Amino acid sequence: MATIRCTVTNCVYWGDRNYCTAANILVMAGDVQRGLQPRGESAEKLEPTPSAEKSETMCYTFEPL
Numbered sequence: 001m002a003t004i005r006c007t008v009t010n011c012v013y014w015g016d017r018n019y020c021t022a023a024n025i026l027v028m029a030g031d032v033q034r035g036l037q038p039r040g041e042s043a044e045k046l047e048p049t050p051s052a053e054k055s056e057t058m059c060y061t062f063e064p065l
C-alpha cells in the first residue's frame with residue numbers, strides 16, 4: 001500500500017504528520033497549487049491547506065470534517 005502525504009487538514013481522512021488514512025484516493029489534475037512549491041521540503045513540515053470543497057483540492061476523495 002502506498003504512503004500518501006497530504007496537507008488538507010480538514011479532511012476526515014487526514015492524519016497527524018500529514019498522513020492520509022484513506023484506503024484509496026482518487027487524484028485528478030487541477031490548478032490548485034496556491035503558489036506552494038513543496039518540492040524539496042519534508043512532507044511532515046508542509047503548511048496546512050484546508051479546503052472548502054473537492055474542487056479546491058486535487059483529491060476527489062476529500063470529505064470535509
Ligand code: SF4
Nearest residue numbers: 006011013014020059
Ligand atoms: S484530501 Fe485526499 S489525500 Fe488528503 S487526507 Fe483527504 S483523502 Fe487523503
